[in-house]
Amino acid sequence: QVQLVESGGGLVQAGGSLRLSCAASGRTFSSYAMGWFRQAPGKEREFVARISRSGSSTYYVDSVNGRFTISRDNTKNTVYLQMNSLKPEDTALYYCAADSGAVRTTIPSQYDYWGQGTQVTVSS
Numbered sequence: 001q002v003q004l005v006e007s008g009g010g011l012v013q014a015g016g017s018l019r020l021s022c023a024a025s026g027r028t029f030s031s032y033a034m035g036w037f038r039q040a041p042g043k044e045r046e047f048v049a050r051i052s053r054s055g056s057s058t059y060y061v062d063s064v065n066g067r068f069t070i071s072r073d074n075t076k077n078t079v080y081l082q083m084n085s086l087k088p089e090d091t092a093l094y095y096c097a098a099d100s101g102a103v104r105t106t107i108p109s110q111y112d113y114w115g116q117g118t119q120v121t122v123s124s
Helices: none
Strands: 004-007 010-013 018-024 033-039 046-051 058-060 068-073 078-083 092-099 118-123
Touching: 004 092, 018 033, 018 092, 018 118, 033 068, 033 078, 046 068, 046 078, 046 092, 058 068, 078 092
Parallel strands: 010 118
Antiparallel strands: 004 018, 018 078, 033 046, 033 092, 046 058, 068 078, 092 118
16 A cells, blocks of 8 residues: 655746655555646646656656656655646646556556645646
């Protein structure tokens, strides 16, 4: 069992930055690839970024590539999402998720554990 708790969301103006954190419980954090997803009102949950177990490999949705950076610290059981040059369309509830599988996936149902989400609102 892995419990995930996100933090760091808030209200920011367009062009600003936020850093999201996701703290995981348990000793097996490094056994999971980690992902960030987001969901805006009335829309489906959308993949944002993924990082491999070791942190050596990352993958992003095109709309955030070059603006967002995912990273992890396995000594702190934490994964981060640094978000720069934020746009109003980035407004959503952001979730972190843990995947025990070895194959890179962007499909929410293939992730095993989820946090409760943290709200990011970008004003124009």
